[in-house]
Amino acid sequence: MAHSNKLSPQFSALIPLLVFVFTFLGVGIYQNDFYALPAPIAVIVGIIVAFLMFGPSVKSKIATLLKGCGDEKILTMCLIYLLAGAFAALTKQTGSVEAIVNLGLDFIALQYIYVGIFIIAGFLSISTGTSVGSIVALAPIVVGFAEESSADLALLCGALLGGSMFGDNLSVISDTTIAATQSLGCKMSDKFKENIKIAVPAALFTIGILLFQGWDLGSIETETAVYSYSVVKIVPYVLVILLSVAGVNVFVTLLLGAIAAGLLGIAFGDFTLMESTKIAYTGFTNMTEIFLLSLLTGGLAALVQKNGGIDFILVHIKRRIKNQKSAQLGMASLVGTINTAIANNTVAIIIAGPIAKSINDEYGLDKKKTASILDIFACISQGFLPYGAQVLMILSFAKGQIDYLDLVFNTWYLLLLLIYTLLFIGLQPTRPS
Numbered sequence: 001m002a003h004s005n006k007l008s009p010q011f012s013a014l015i016p017l018l019v020f021v022f023t024f025l026g027v028g029i030y031q032n033d034f035y036a037l038p039a040p041i042a043v044i045v046g047i048i049v050a051f052l053m054f055g056p057s058v059k060s061k062i063a064t065l066l067k068g069c070g071d072e073k074i075l076t077m078c079l080i081y082l083l084a085g086a087f088a089a090l091t092k093q094t095g096s097v098e099a100i101v102n103l104g105l106d107f108i109a110l111q112y113i114y115v116g117i118f119i120i121a122g123f124l125s126i127s128t129g130t131s132v133g134s135i136v137a138l139a140p141i142v143v144g145f146a147e148e149s150s151a152d153l154a155l156l157c158g159a160l161l162g163g164s165m166f167g168d169n170l171s172v173i174s175d176t177t178i179a180a181t182q183s184l185g186c187k188m189s190d191k192f193k194e195n196i197k198i199a200v201p202a203a204l205f206t207i208g209i210l211l212f213q214g215w216d217l218g219s220i221e222t223e224t225a226v227y228s229y230s231v232v233k234i235v236p237y238v239l240v241i242l243l244s245v246a247g248v249n250v251f252v253t254l255l256l257g258a259i260a261a262g263l264l265g266i267a268f269g270d271f272t273l274m275e276s277t278k279i280a281y282t283g284f285t286n287m288t289e290i291f292l293l294s295l296l297t298g299g300l301a302a303l304v305q306k307n308g309g310i311d312f313i314l315v316h317i318k319r320r321i322k323n324q325k326s327a328q329l330g331m332a333s334l335v336g337t338i339n340t341a342i343a344n345n346t347v348a349i350i351i352a353g354p355i356a357k358s359i360n361d362e363y364g365l366d367k368k369k370t371a372s373i374l375d376i377f378a379c380i381s382q383g384f385l386p387y388g389a390q391v392l393m394i395l396s397f398a399k400g401q402i403d404y405l406d407l408v409f410n411t412w413y414l415l416l417l418l419i420y421t422l423l424f425i426g427l428q429p430t431r432p433s
Helices: 011-031 039-053 058-069 072-094 096-107 110-128 131-148 153-170 175-184 188-214 231-245 250-267 273-286 288-306 309-319 324-342 345-362 367-384 389-398 404-408 412-426
Strands: none
Touching: 011 039, 011 288, 011 309, 011 324, 039 058, 039 288, 058 288, 072 096, 072 131, 072 231, 072 250, 072 273, 072 288, 072 389, 096 110, 096 131, 096 231, 110 131, 110 153, 110 188, 110 231, 131 153, 131 231, 131 250, 131 367, 131 389, 153 175, 153 188, 153 367, 153 389, 153 404, 153 412, 175 188, 175 345, 175 367, 188 367, 188 412, 231 250, 250 273, 273 288, 288 309, 288 324, 288 389, 309 324, 309 345, 324 345, 324 367, 324 412, 345 367, 367 389, 367 412, 389 404
16 A cells, blocks of 8 residues: 655644653652653654654654654754864863853842853843853853842743843844844845844843842842952853854864863863863763754654644644734644744744645735744743753753753743733734735
8 A cells, every 4th residue: 555755734743742742741840840751761752652643664663763863853862962062161161261260250249140151141132143052151150140149030031041042042043033034035134124123122121120139139148259260261161152152063162162272171180181071071961861853853843743743733823823923823833843843943944834824825924923923922922942952952961950840930931921922923013915
């Protein structure tokens, strides 16, 4: 019996994905510990369900799984994780993290630390176009701030996640911006101007909340602390930030950063050349969970997509559209739902793009508004996903000191962006289509 390459839309194709999400979330909530069940094991449960449910042959299912695991974007993320791990381990060993934390505490008044992290993360991710890159550079520093002061780690991490997603969403060199503007056929500058109207009010409100939450921190510090640090130790971080802002490829940036940290450590006698290789390898192994999770989620998403799961979501959202507002909300839920399924905001926009374009044209919507809504909702859903790269990165650097719920309930920017975008759509006057 001949099988087409892709099956017709069906809800049953989403079951393996739902099994993964509910297994991971269910065990985490039941045990009150999101580390109780390793996330890659939860994905494997979903993959097993997919293998039991889907036809035709085991061989073709393995081929689909491997194709998904080996997707270029998935493998790119995985290699970034390894280099990020090596960079983080080497800079920690050389005392670079400690030096930059002490420098920060010396220059930023403690009550402005939450706002400071939000603004720095936003600036870095706008400049680099990557939220993951900003988190890699800043997460060890944020954890250090919490250890060295009375600042709350969950609030610091929430400010870091919010700032990173703010920049990723607005940056003209971000993958999501490129995907959204290309899909809708509008200019990046037009989308940026439209996007700013929604993102900036949410960011200003966030700054207000973070200022309020940090206000009491200054009074806690009774004595004037003296922070000692060597400015030279900060060089690897400065190098990574400068290379990122200059638009140098993320692989090259992280590799040069890791080499700089290694050479610095050897020069200062923190470790030998051979020890530096072991430290870098330890950095690789620190990223094992997130590496495996990204790889296996890619495989599971491919199985779900091939068996009509993503198409099922598309068909049902299109059915519920009646007017311009419901068209915009439909596109928002479309990209959000796809992103929940595949945990990659850029790929979610690429999949939703053609459908969004046809809905946009059919209902006479503004292309730049539609591109903004696609990008915003892909970023919001990505920022809230417990198995999304950004959340996993922060939680892995926090090493169990905070859990998923602590992080999400302190990420004010994403909560406010969601509310503000829904109001923006809801309060618009409806033009006749």
